[in-house]
Amino acid sequence: MAFELPPLPFDKGALEPHISAETLEYHYGKHHQAYVTKLNELLGDSPDAAKSLEDVILSSDGAVFNNAAQVWNHTFYWQGLKADVPGPDGALAEAIARDFGSVDAVKQALAQAAATQFGSGWAWLVADGGTLRVTKTPNADTPLKHGQTALFTIDVWEHAYYVDYRNARPKYVAAVLDHLVNWEFVAANFAAAVV
C-alpha cells in the first residue's frame, strides 16, 4: 500500500492574502506531492512500505527519513492553518499562560524560532512531557523523532514564502501568527497529548 498525498483541508484561495493560492499550487501540488512520490519510490515493496508513516519516521534515517518526515510535516502544517480562528481558551490557554505567560509571548517565541532557523526547516509548538515548548528543526527534522508531540508548526523553507514575501521571512511568519493559526487544531493536539 503506497503512501498518498492527503487532500488539502481548505481551498487553495482560503489563506489569501496571507498565503496565496499560487504558493499553495506549488507547495502542496509540487513539493508535498514530490515527497510522497519520492518516499514511495524509495520504499518500493520493502516491508517498511506497509508501516504507518509515523513508524517509518521513527525507524528510518537518510533519504527515507527526509521524505517521510516531510510528508508528515506538510500534512500537519496544512491542518494548523485556518483564517480567523479565535484565540485559545480552556486548558490550552491555561497551559500557555503557565509555560509562556501569555498568547502574545508564545507567538513571540514562535516568531523568534522561525526567524533564527538558519537555512531550511520548521518552527514548532510542542508538548514535551507535560510542558509546552517552542522549538525549531532543520530541513525535515520533526518533533516525533525527539519524543515530543507537535501541536503547531510554521514551515520556514523558502518555498513556503518566497512567491509571496521574497526574502522577508519575518513578514510571512507574522502573517501566519496573526491571521492563520488554527487554534482549534492546536487545542485538539494538546488535549490528545496530555491524556
Add this chain to the structure above:
Amino acid sequence: MTYQLPPLPYAYDALEPHIDARTMEIHHTKHHQGYVDKANKALEAVPELASKPIEEVLRSLNDVPESVRQAVINNGGGHANHSLFWQVMGPGKGGEPSGALGQAISGAFGSVAAFKEQFANAAATRFGSGWAWLTVDASGGLAVESTANQDSPLSAGRTPILGLDVWEHAYYLHYQNRRPDYIAAWWNVVDWDRVAEFYTAAKA
C-alpha cells in the same frame, strides 16, 4: 574596517534568460547584503578578525570566539560564497573549460561531461539549503562536493573555485520547485576563464 557588498560585475539582467533580473537583484541586494551586515555585526567585538579577508577567517574557525562562531559560519560563509558565485558567472559564457583546468577536470573525473554530471548530482541531491562546489585541496587535487546552508569548503581546508547556490532563493521566482532545470540552465552562464584563474591561484 567592515565587510562590504561587492558590486555585481554585470547588470542584473545580464544572465537572462537563465537567471532572471528580479532574482539577481533580490539575491544580491537583500540576501548577500544581509549576510554582509550580519557578518559585520558578529565580528564587531573581534576587530582583529574583522580586519582580515573573510576567506581567511573561514579557513581558521578555531580562532573565532565560540560565542560568534556559528554566526560567522552562517553569515561570513554567506558573504564569501556569494562573492565567489557572482564572479564565476557572466553573460555570454558557458561552453567548456580548456587549458590546464580542462585537463585537470578530465584527469580527475574522466571527462568534462562526467564532471558536469557529478556536479549537477551534488547540486540536485543537497537536501534543504546549500551549495555544490568544485574545490582544490592542499595538494592541488580537484573534488566535487556539496555543503549545507552557508558552510564554506574553506573551513574544511579546501578552496572552492566554482560554486552553485541551491538555496531556493537562488531559483524559486523563475524555476519554483524545478531545481534540476535551474542547474541545467546555469551551465550556460559559467565563466570558465574566471574559474581557471581561481584554479591557478588555488594551486599557487
